Amino acid sequence: MADLLRVRDVTLEYERPEGAFVAVDGVSLSIREGERFVLFGPSGCGKSTLLQAMAGFQEPARGAIELDGRPVQGPGPDRAVVFQEFDQLLPWRTVLGNVAYPLRVARRLRDGEADAEALRFVRLVGLESFASAHPHQLSGGMKQRVAIARALALSPRILLMDEPFASLDSITRHKLQEDLLALLQKARTTLLFVTHSVEEAVLIGDRILVLTSSPGKVRGVIENAASGQRHTAASAQVRRAVEELLAG
Amino acid sequence: MRAQARWRLAKIAVVTVLVVAWEGATRLFHVSPLLFPPASAVLRALGRSVIDGDVPGYAAQSLRVLLSAMAIGAALTLFLTSAAVTTKAGAAVLETLTSMFNPLPAIALMPLSLLWFGLGTGSLIFVVVHSVLWPMALNTYTGFVTVPVTLRKVGQNFGLSGWPYVAGILLPAAFPHILAGVKIGWAFAWRTVIAAEMVFGVAGSHAGLGWFIYQNRFEMNTDLVFAGLVTVVIIGLLVENFFFRWIERETVVRWGMSTAR
Numbered sequence: 001m002a003d004l005l006r007v008r009d010v011t012l013e014y015e016r017p018e019g020a021f022v023a024v025d026g027v028s029l030s031i032r033e034g035e036r037f038v039l040f041g042p043s044g045c046g047k048s049t050l051l052q053a054m055a056g057f058q059e060p061a062r063g064a065i066e067l068d069g070r071p072v073q074g075p076g077p078d079r080a081v082v083f084q085e086f087d088q089l090l091p092w093r094t095v096l097g098n099v100a101y102p103l104r105v106a107r108r109l110r111d112g113e114a115d116a117e118a119l120r121f122v123r124l125v126g127l128e129s130f131a132s133a134h135p136h137q138l139s140g141g142m143k144q145r146v147a148i149a150r151a152l153a154l155s156p157r158i159l160l161m162d163e164p165f166a167s168l169d170s171i172t173r174h175k176l177q178e179d180l181l182a183l184l185q186k187a188r189t190t191l192l193f194v195t196h197s198v199e200e201a202v203l204i205g206d207r208i209l210v211l212t213s214s215p216g217k218v219r220g221v222i223e224n225a226a227s228g229q230r231h232t233a234a235s236a237q238v239r240r241a242v243e244e245l246l247a248g
Numbered sequence: 249m250r251a252q253a254r255w256r257l258a259k260i261a262v263v264t265v266l267v268v269a270w271e272g273a274t275r276l277f278h279v280s281p282l283l284f285p286p287a288s289a290v291l292r293a294l295g296r297s298v299i300d301g302d303v304p305g306y307a308a309q310s311l312r313v314l315l316s317a318m319a320i321g322a323a324l325t326l327f328l329t330s331a332a333v334t335t336k337a338g339a340a341v342l343e344t345l346t347s348m349f350n351p352l353p354a355i356a357l358m359p360l361s362l363l364w365f366g367l368g369t370g371s372l373i374f375v376v377v378h379s380v381l382w383p384m385a386l387n388t389y390t391g392f393v394t395v396p397v398t399l400r401k402v403g404q405n406f407g408l409s410g411w412p413y414v415a416g417i418l419l420p421a422a423f424p425h426i427l428a429g430v431k432i433g434w435a436f437a438w439r440t441v442i443a444a445e446m447v448f449g450v451a452g453s454h455a456g457l458g459w460f461i462y463q464n465r466f467e468m469n470t471d472l473v474f475a476g477l478v479t480v481v482i483i484g485l486l487v488e489n490f491f492f493r494w495i496e497r498e499t500v501v502r503w504g505m506s507t508a509r
Contacts, residue, residue, distance in 0.1 A: 057401055075404040085398045091503040092420040102406040105416065136504025154406075 003030040004190050005054065005158055010063035012049050023049040025215035026063070031158065036184065036191045036227065038205030040198070040242065046216030047194045051162050054192065055081050067157060077106035080151035084163040086143045089135040089150075096122055096131040099150045106154055121149040124183060141172035145179075152183065158190040165200070177203055181228055202238050203230055210245045220245050259489070285471045293471035294478055303460070303479055310445065310456035311483075313369060314437045317376035321433060324377070325384045330414050333392045346386050354379035354440040358447055369454065372444050379440040380433035387432065391425025392418050424500050431492060438480060 012024040024046035031037045039047040052058045054065055056075035065072040067079065075081075082088075089098050100118035103109045109117060122131050125145040135143055144164055151159055165173045177200065184191060193204050201208050206227050210219040222242055226235035267287045273279070274286040281289060297303040328345070331338030354375045365371040395418055403417035419426070445458025455463075461476035500506040 055401075055405065057404070075401070075407070077405065077407050079405075081401070081405050083398050083401070085396075087396055088398045088402050090399070090402070090417070090420070091505055092423070092499070101416070105408060105412065106406045134503055 002033050004033040004068065005031040005192070006064075006066045006069075007050070007054070008064045008066070010050070010053065010060045010065060012046060012053055012058060013061040014049075020061070022215040024053075025217050027211075027216065027218050028063075029209055029218065029221070031190060031192060034188060034190055035206045036193065036204055038201045038208045038224075039192065039194045039211065040201040040205075040208050041196065041211030041216065041246070042213050043196055045211040045213035047196075047211050048162055050211075050216065051081075051160055051192065051194050054158075055079050055160050077102065077154045078157045079160055080154045080156035082144070082147045082151050082159070082161045082164045084166050086140050086167065088147050089143055091135050094132050094134055095127055095138070095146050098135065098146055099153050102150060102154055118149075118153060121153040122146070124152070124186070125149040125179070139172075141168055141176060144168065144176060148180065148183070152187055152189065156189065158192060161191065161193045163194055163196070166196075180204070198239050198242050199230070201242060202226055202235050203228065208238075208242055210242060212246070212248075219248065256489075263485075282468060282470050285474060289471045290474040290478060293469075294475035297472060297475055303457075303475065306455060306457045306460040306476075307479055307483065309454045310441050310458065312454075313372045313376060313456060314441050317373045317441075318380055318430075318433060318437055320373065320377050321380040321384055322430070324381050325388050325429075328385050329388045329392055330411065332389055333414065333418060334410060342385060342389060346382050346389075349378065350382035350386060352378075354436075355443055355447070358444060362448075367448065372441065372448060372456075375444050376437050376440045379436045383436060384426075384429040384433040387429025388422065388426050391422025391429075394425070395421040423503075424505050427492075427495065427500065431488075434487065435484075438484065442480065 007027060007029045010024060010027050011022065013020040013022050015021075027050060029037075039050060041047045049058065053060055054072065056072050056079065072079075090101065093101055096115065096118050099121055100111075100114040103114040103117055104111065107114075119128070119131065122128055125148060127142060127145055127149070130138065130142065135146070138146070147164070165176050168176065181204070191204075193200075195201050195204070202224060204227070205224050208222045208224055210222065211217065212219050222238065222245065224238050226232060226238045229235040271287040274281075274284055279286075285293075294303065328338070328342050332342035333339070357375050357378055358371070361371040361374045365374055392414075399417060399421050403413050406416075408416055441456065442458040442461070445456040446462040448459070457476050457479060461473050464470075464472040464476065496506065
């Protein structure tokens with residue numbers, strides 16, 4: 001399969017009063033079309049910063065990020081982002097409106113078409129009975145479902161998910177992980193998924209890139225034979241391999 | 249709904265207690281009606297003046313000035329704050345202008361206003377615009393810069409920039425602050441328009457409530473002076489409890505950005 005997104009020797013820095021702080025140091029990776037790619041690492045390893053750079057929110061101090069061979073310049077709907085925060089929905093729009101609005105502004109659909117398309121994706125995440133509710137009336141898990149529906153509806157080249165389930169209770173998290181896998185089967189979207197949970201990394205990723213912390217550097221990439229599995233011998237084996245790679 | 253009705257009732261009770269205390273105190277202590285007429289006398293004077301069409305005409309003139317000034321102020325606020333959040337130069341301009349002019353009393357500009365616009369409605373509108381623009385701009389700008397980072401990124405992720413970004417993300421996200429700014433603007437506008445009308449006197453053929461109050465003090469019609477003040481209070485109560493409350497229910501309360509009352 002062809003490389004969809006390529007990161008070449010990228011260094012990311014933050015401005016601090018005492019000087020530049022290097023969050024990510026010389027990272028290279030490539031994500032293939034249609035695969036589920038996981039960025040895994042401990043807190044503070046710069047994995048979220050790397051996702052932000054791919055989304056176009058931060059410019060690399062060195063190196064290049066390319067989507068379909070063209071350098072990434074600023075944010076855009078071809079790299080739809082699902083954030084960790086529950087406040088990523090627009091509070092003044094209904095569930096349907098939250099999904100339909102970006103279709104109007106990014107995909108230039110007309111009102112009727114946008115609503116019909118939005119409703120299709122709201123159904124896909126099982127929230128059609130909440131279509132006219134406002135975000136503050138939803139639980140955290142439901143909000144994340146809407147955010148996923150919104151991102152998928154944009155039919156992005158790659159879906160960027162930044163620890164989307166980290167703020168959820170474990171029962172909701174399990175349910176949403178399962179549902180995400182089912183959705184991706186249908187939508188066939190390329191996925192970049194950031195997590196600090198080994199379990200989640202092994203469940204979601206076709207390949208798992210392991211980052212070390214401060215500054216973030218690539219430890220290695222693991223081909224995951226146990227993708228989609230939770231408590232199997234194969235998944236336990238991959239989990240051990242990931243942990244060993246992280247420990248060095 | 250029942251809680252809302254009880255709340256409304258509580259507010260009516262406060263007003264009733266104030267009016268009864270006013271009436272009782274003026275009668276009990278035999279205060280000269282030339283200094284402080286009882287509530288009943290003021291309400292009678294107000295009623296007469298409403299039937300004559302005096303107070304409604306003066307109030308309409310004041311409201312005309314006030315609403316024109318607020319509309320101009322809102323347009324300028326939108327322009328200045330949009331420029332401030334989309335460009336560095338715009339931010340420098342807004343912050344400097346606000347810190348220069350916000351502390352400057354509108355009344356202090358009246359001599360200049362008279363020189364520039366003459367003795368007419370234009371002069372009044374100018375000073376009222378000055379009094380509403382800076383607090384509204386300051387509030388709106390505060391609202392814009394305190395929009396959560398995640399919401400900003402979401403807007404940019406949709407590919408929004410420039411005016412569509414301001415209108416689609418920043419304006420609604422900052423709406424609680426903007427509404428607070430408009431409320432402050434509304435209060436400042438009343439203070440300024442009444443004060444300015446007292447100094448200007450009759451602007452052309454139109455006169456406002458400020459002039460009505462001032463003229464009646466001159467003629468020692470103290471009950472009508474109070475009637476003028478009460479009119480301002482009544483308009484304020486009505487606008488706050490019906491118009492602004494309605495906007496809040498339809499927006500910030502419905503969106504879960506403010507708690508319902």
